Amino acid sequence: MFIAGQLGNLPAHIRARTWAGFDADFSRAMAERGWIGLTIPREYGGAGLDAFARFVLVEELLAAGAPVAAHWIGDRQSAPLILHYGTEEQRRSFLPRICNGELFFCIGMSEPNSGSDLASVRTRAERVEGGWKLNGQKIWTTYAHKSHYMIALVRTSGTSEDRQSGLSQFLVDLSLPGVTVRPIMIGTGDTDFNEVFFEDVSLPDDALVGVEGNGWKQVNAELAFERSGPERIYSSLVLLDLWAKLLGPEPEPGDAARLGRLVARLAPLREMSIAMTALLARGASPITEAALFKDMGTEIEQQIPSEIADAVAMRPELAADPELLRTLAYLMQFNHVFSLRGGTREILRGMIARGLGLR
DSSP states (O other): OHHHHHHHHHHHHHTTTTTGGGOOHHHHHHTTTTSSTTTTTTGGTOOOOOOHHHHHHHHHHHHHOOOOHHHHHHHEEEEEEEEHOOHHHHHHHHHHHHHTTTEEEEEEEEOOTTTTGGGGGGOOOEETTTTTEEEEEESOOGGGGGSEEEEEEEESSOOGTTTTTTEEEEEETTSSEEEEEEEEETTTTTTOEEEEEEEEEEEEEEGGEETTTHHHHHHHHHHHHHHHSGTTTTHHHHHHHHHHHHHHOOOOHHHHHHHHHHHHHHHHHHHHHHHHHHHHHOOOOOOOHHHHHHHHHHHHHHHHHHHHHHHHTTTSSOOOOOOHHHHHHHHHHGGGGGTTTTHHHHHHHHHHHHHTTOO
């Protein structure tokens, strides 16, 4: 009832944005019900529930096409990262505000000329008296222009040739002097992505998350949260649901077969996501499994709009539903991003190969 009441008659082409849709008021309404930080202990402002409770809530939100982007990163990965690696002071300071919908986070990983090759980052934090001095650039940072904080992966020793060594993570207040955020417009006209520049940004000593030089291990644990959830298979679900409803109870055999194939692919992927949720609930970090799931999941996310576009094109004598066409047009313009965000296919398949001992 809450989701339906919040979304009202929001059309499918808007709901199709789902976890890319930013609505701070919606996120705060969720926080009022205790639905942000479900897995965070009660002493830090969360609900103290397990990963399965969050899975159920996330699935309902994505299926409805709820605009969850404002709190998404903080809830999904920044809060768990701070909980596991942060100091007690950091937990007390940040976690309650994330759970209350007061603080929104973005991810500072990708850099120009690095893409998903996180080990080649060149943004650097150097020790100075009383803290750190941060210089460098991040790119493709989703909603940095609307976020309060970034957890940034930067180099604290060595050079980019040292790869995984010498990397650390920092809490960066995006309102600090020296931080510049520039939105990037993509083909849909949206400006969700951003470039973020750091010019002699002064960070306090306690901005460091975890242990200096442990950033590679920490960021991989963080990415396991990012890559394993149902959002990696449900980005096109609003479109699929709309098309299925328009087909009616007795669809044309070709359409019925196409719909059946798509659902048949989604079902085992959902089971994989549930299995990884079980691993997370046990405190494991399913890095290889999450990379495999994300690679397979983005394939079906991209396949759904392509298949539906083919189905519509094969029957030109029928007038297609206008809302279906609007939703389809948006996803056809945006679906190339699905296999870029959270790690490109090439990077993921390299991780999978290493995890399986093949390289």
